[in-house]
Amino acid sequence: MLDSRIIDQLRQIVGKDQVSAEKADLICYSYDATQQKFMPDVVVHPQTSEQISRIMRLANTEKVPVFPRGAGSGFTGGSLPTKGGIVLTTERMDKILEIDEENLVAVVQPGVVTEQFQIAVEKVGLFYPPDPASLKFSTLGGNVAECAGGPRCVKYGVTKDYILGLEVVTPTGDIITTGGPTMKGVVGYDLTKLMCGSEGTLGIVTRIVIKLLPLPEAKKTMLVLFDSIDGAAQAVSAIVRNKIIPTTLEFMDGRTLDCVKQATGLQVPDAARAVLIIEVDGDREFLDKQARRIADIIQPLGVVETRIAETPEESEALWQIRRSVSASLRKVNPDKYNEDICVPRSKVPEMIRKVDEISDRYGVPIVNFGHAGDGNIHVNIMIDKKIPGEQEKAEKAIKEVFEGALALGGTMSGEHGIGIAKAPYIPLEITPETALYMKTLKKALDPNNILNPGKIFLD
Amino acid sequence: MLDSRIIDQLRQIVGKDQVSAEKADLICYSYDATQQKFMPDVVVHPQTSEQISRIMRLANTEKVPVFPRGAGSGFTGGSLPTKGGIVLTTERMDKILEIDEENLVAVVQPGVVTEQFQIAVEKVGLFYPPDPASLKFSTLGGNVAECAGGPRCVKYGVTKDYILGLEVVTPTGDIITTGGPTMKGVVGYDLTKLMCGSEGTLGIVTRIVIKLLPLPEAKKTMLVLFDSIDGAAQAVSAIVRNKIIPTTLEFMDGRTLDCVKQATGLQVPDAARAVLIIEVDGDREFLDKQARRIADIIQPLGVVETRIAETPEESEALWQIRRSVSASLRKVNPDKYNEDICVPRSKVPEMIRKVDEISDRYGVPIVNFGHAGDGNIHVNIMIDKKIPGEQEKAEKAIKEVFEGALALGGTMSGEHGIGIAKAPYIPLEITPETALYMKTLKKALDPNNILNPGKIFLD
Numbered sequence: 001m002l003d004s005r006i007i008d009q010l011r012q013i014v015g016k017d018q019v020s021a022e023k024a025d026l027i028c029y030s031y032d033a034t035q036q037k038f039m040p041d042v043v044v045h046p047q048t049s050e051q052i053s054r055i056m057r058l059a060n061t062e063k064v065p066v067f068p069r070g071a072g073s074g075f076t077g078g079s080l081p082t083k084g085g086i087v088l089t090t091e092r093m094d095k096i097l098e099i100d101e102e103n104l105v106a107v108v109q110p111g112v113v114t115e116q117f118q119i120a121v122e123k124v125g126l127f128y129p130p131d132p133a134s135l136k137f138s139t140l141g142g143n144v145a146e147c148a149g150g151p152r153c154v155k156y157g158v159t160k161d162y163i164l165g166l167e168v169v170t171p172t173g174d175i176i177t178t179g180g181p182t183m184k185g186v187v188g189y190d191l192t193k194l195m196c197g198s199e200g201t202l203g204i205v206t207r208i209v210i211k212l213l214p215l216p217e218a219k220k221t222m223l224v225l226f227d228s229i230d231g232a233a234q235a236v237s238a239i240v241r242n243k244i245i246p247t248t249l250e251f252m253d254g255r256t257l258d259c260v261k262q263a264t265g266l267q268v269p270d271a272a273r274a275v276l277i278i279e280v281d282g283d284r285e286f287l288d289k290q291a292r293r294i295a296d297i298i299q300p301l302g303v304v305e306t307r308i309a310e311t312p313e314e315s316e317a318l319w320q321i322r323r324s325v326s327a328s329l330r331k332v333n334p335d336k337y338n339e340d341i342c343v344p345r346s347k348v349p350e351m352i353r354k355v356d357e358i359s360d361r362y363g364v365p366i367v368n369f370g371h372a373g374d375g376n377i378h379v380n381i382m383i384d385k386k387i388p389g390e391q392e393k394a395e396k397a398i399k400e401v402f403e404g405a406l407a408l409g410g411t412m413s414g415e416h417g418i419g420i421a422k423a424p425y426i427p428l429e430i431t432p433e434t435a436l437y438m439k440t441l442k443k444a445l446d447p448n449n450i451l452n453p454g455k456i457f458l459d
Numbered sequence: 460m461l462d463s464r465i466i467d468q469l470r471q472i473v474g475k476d477q478v479s480a481e482k483a484d485l486i487c488y489s490y491d492a493t494q495q496k497f498m499p500d501v502v503v504h505p506q507t508s509e510q511i512s513r514i515m516r517l518a519n520t521e522k523v524p525v526f527p528r529g530a531g532s533g534f535t536g537g538s539l540p541t542k543g544g545i546v547l548t549t550e551r552m553d554k555i556l557e558i559d560e561e562n563l564v565a566v567v568q569p570g571v572v573t574e575q576f577q578i579a580v581e582k583v584g585l586f587y588p589p590d591p592a593s594l595k596f597s598t599l600g601g602n603v604a605e606c607a608g609g610p611r612c613v614k615y616g617v618t619k620d621y622i623l624g625l626e627v628v629t630p631t632g633d634i635i636t637t638g639g640p641t642m643k644g645v646v647g648y649d650l651t652k653l654m655c656g657s658e659g660t661l662g663i664v665t666r667i668v669i670k671l672l673p674l675p676e677a678k679k680t681m682l683v684l685f686d687s688i689d690g691a692a693q694a695v696s697a698i699v700r701n702k703i704i705p706t707t708l709e710f711m712d713g714r715t716l717d718c719v720k721q722a723t724g725l726q727v728p729d730a731a732r733a734v735l736i737i738e739v740d741g742d743r744e745f746l747d748k749q750a751r752r753i754a755d756i757i758q759p760l761g762v763v764e765t766r767i768a769e770t771p772e773e774s775e776a777l778w779q780i781r782r783s784v785s786a787s788l789r790k791v792n793p794d795k796y797n798e799d800i801c802v803p804r805s806k807v808p809e810m811i812r813k814v815d816e817i818s819d820r821y822g823v824p825i826v827n828f829g830h831a832g833d834g835n836i837h838v839n840i841m842i843d844k845k846i847p848g849e850q851e852k853a854e855k856a857i858k859e860v861f862e863g864a865l866a867l868g869g870t871m872s873g874e875h876g877i878g879i880a881k882a883p884y885i886p887l888e889i890t891p892e893t894a895l896y897m898k899t900l901k902k903a904l905d906p907n908n909i910l911n912p913g914k915i916f917l918d
Contacts, residue, residue: 100803100805101700102696102803102804102805103803103804103805103834104699105803146645147645147649149643153642153643154642157620158643160649160652161616161620170892170896174892174895174896175892176890176892176893176896177890177893178893180868180869180870181803181868182801182802182803182833182834182835182868182869182870182873183612183613183801183804183832183833183834183835183873184608184612184617184801184830184833184834184835184870184873184874185801185870185872185873186605186606186656186870186872186873186874186875186876186877187870187871187872187877187881187885187888187889188877188885188888188889188893188894188897188915189653189656189657189661189897189900189901189915190606190619190652190653190655190656190657191893191896191897193619193649193652193653194648194649194652194653196649197645197648197649198648198649202648213704214699214700214701214702214704215702216702217702237561240563240673241560241673242673243673243674243675243676245672245673283745286742286745342641342642342643342644343641344559344561344562344564344640344641345561345562345642346559346561346562371643374641374642374643375562375641375642375643376641376642376643409639409640409641410639410641411639411641411643411644411645411646412646413644413645413646414641414642414643414644414645415643415645416645417645418645418646418647422646426646426647429646429647430646430647431635431636433629433633433634433635434635434636434637434647434650435647436633437629437633437635437650437904438647438648438650440903440904441648441900441903441904442648443903444899444900444902444903444904445896445899445900445903456647456648
């Protein structure tokens with residue numbers, strides 16, 4: 001329990017209505033998408049960077065940990081208050097401050113919901129590409145902290161590629177600004193990109209300067225069924241080799257397809273053992289030509305069937321198949337470990353074979369889908385935790401999946417981050433020397449270890 | 460002078476032929492493109508990261524500063540050995556280690572010359588876009604250290620956008636690896652981007668993992684003469700508003716055009732007071748359509764004349780006009796201060812008017828050209844240093860140019876960096892709090908201040 005004196009001081013900083021130590025409120029801020037729970041002592045809702053600065057100074061004086069939080073939609077526990085203390089949520093800092101149509105730049109507060117921002121810029125013909133699956137509720141501040149990805153990243157890159165500048169409150173309570181609204185800038189260290197993906201451990205983002213693109217005129221979706229995952233993977237390489245970078249190149253393996261068929265009654269030929277959903281965007285007239293070219297390129301690679309959407313409704317129907325995956329999986333088993341390894345694109349088939357082998361060996365169902373275009377595979381280990389021994393098997397399987405990805409030149413996480421969920425596995429990927437460099441940096445910037453302690457590297 | 464014992468130890472580390480303390484050799488490593496000179500005590504040519512690690516450990520033990528150097532083509536003194544000590548050049552680490560055509564990734568040593576690398580990847584149908592003006596001699600290691608830009612950055616982004624991973628020797632001599640060959644990765648802090656543009660102060664890059672693109676099928680160049688800089692600037696905005704992002708959008712102001720006319724005898728109508736060189740790339744068939752569309756879009760904006768290249772030779776002739784700028788300027792005055800401010804794209808005309816006003820007020824010729832598409836203006840202050848008082852006037856003018864850019868939401872440098880040339884102006888752009896964050900980081904990672912001391916922030 002936090003001293004009531006500290007809670008009083010927090011009330012003085014942000015106002016009475018913006019602080020709660022009521023149990024019912026605390027519970028709301030105790031979990032994230034990992035379904036793990038840690039109770040904070042108090043939740044504060046600051047509305048300005050000055051308030052956040054004062055909170056951080058107080059926390060340093062009193063040695064109370066602070067856990068910044070967006071929507072709490074993260075998959076790895078990055079916002080969980082693992083040591084109690086203060087949950088600092090930016091959800092009430094939710095204003096779009098500027099959309100500069102001339103310079104294709106926007107300025108927002110961190111609590112703006114990703115999809116709301118996309119809708120706002122699309123209204124004026126602009127485009128913010130990053131599209132994490134959580135975009136209906138995740139916030140841009142959280143997206144920056146985790147460096148969120150999504151299906152469109154194949155063509156357009158990840159969150160950090162769109163962040164031009166930030167205002168940040170440092171772990172010790174200074175307010176700093178990084179980058180700015182220009183397309184280029186090399187004055188001092190690139191703290192903007194350092195913050196992106198630092199999981200709320202190096203600073204609290206209070207304002208975000210975002211680069212926008214012109215909204216593509218149109219898009220075209222196609223769903224292609226292949227007789228093997230190798231055919232689908234070769235198709236991805238062949239498309240890229242032909243100088244086409246589609247907006248999305250999503251895949252599902254045979255096991256995922258089985259789940260979807262079973263759950264939704266989707267009618268596909270029995271020969272189909274892998275799916276690619278390919279979307280291209282750009283000039284309307286050019287798209288038809290491009291879709292036909294893609295169909296020609298991939299035809300020899302074991303295509304069982306190709307469906308090209310001719311209307312937005314047909315496109316939506318194709319995407320609905322992809323969206324039904326998560327719900328379908330729940331019918332396999334109630335508990336899901338959702339990992340997101342990333343390997344060089346050409347290694348996807350080999351990785352899927354490894355995962356299938358691990359799945360068979362441990363007798364735990366594992367289904368794979370995700371972003372084939374950038375080698376980012378969502379590996380879903382489906383178990384029933386109520387069955388004794390299942391959790392242990394899943395954990396062993398996860399470790400082997402990570403080791404398998406690393407052996408192929410890959411990484412443990414393409415977009416979900418480390419948080420606490422993957423922190424125990426960090427030594428598999430990061431050498432002691434590299435870890436020391438990172439920890440030295442964190443320690444220098446947060447000498448009292450106040451800001452989101454115990455994330456990425458377990459204390 | 461460095462103790463001969465230390466020079467002997469360096470010889471033991473890298474071999475006798477890879478160390479020189481001869482004056483003639485030292486002179487070769489005493490200058491860069493700023494034309495300033497600082498003599499080092501010794502030059503070493505390591506060939507492995509292990510050797511560099513040992514050099515850094517020795518330097519820390521002996522408290523000798525180390526100045527890493529690529530080709531020495533920087534404009535801001537980032538590689539100058541301002542405190543004597545060791546110049547560590549990576550020019551003999553010049554191997555392209557891998558070009559992975561399947562995954563569009565290359566791995567190189569830091570001493571590979573930028574253009575040589577571009578030629579090598581283009582041979583296999585791939586593309587490395589960053590194109591600093593120095594590309595015929597600058598090295599990729601130097602490009603990473605400075606985060607080099609170039610004309611193609613409007614469409615394709617800067618060096619850091621292509622760096623996926625690095626091997627780095629830290630200031631204390633550890634060998635660390637950052638990132639990797641995957642398109643996504645969020646494990647730990649993004650040290651890769653932190654190194655990019657850190658001007659050799661946070662680590663010495665020893666291996667670079669580079670993202671490549673498919674080589675565009677074709678390109679098309681057009682040169683457009685406008686009756687005012689405002690027309691040219693409006694043209695840039697209008698093109699982008701029409702969802703076209705050209706590969707390059709280079710501009711020259713009226714004063715630059717005057718220099719080129721005078722020096723080369725270029726024939727253009729007297730009404731021409733600004734030039735845009737626009738290049739688009741991509742699908743051959745699509746390009747003609749796009750070039751015509753651009754011509755239509757910009758026609759109402761004061762176009763005096765449009766020249767569209769129909770052949771590669773005609774394209775080359777148009778680019779020759781742009782390339783003649785630097786030589787033409789030398790005819791105005793012998794000494795050039797080449798600044799590279801960057802402002803939001805829409806502010807370019809206002810910035811040019813400010814610069815013209817500063818030029819007139821101080822009576823020093825200033826000509827502007829550069830990358831209009833991303834607001835990156837090369838401001839060239841032309842003086843004759845032999846004339847008493849000229850240098851002081853130039854320095855006052857530069858400060859006002861920087862202040863002008865910052866007042867428009869811009870930055871002092873889009874691609875040249877800070878080094879020592881702009882270090883005195885850092886407080887204009889970076890707040891004391893932000894500078895403290897950066898300095899804390901440097902101090903923690905380089906406790907003895909051995910690696911490139913006195914750069915970015917004057918000691």
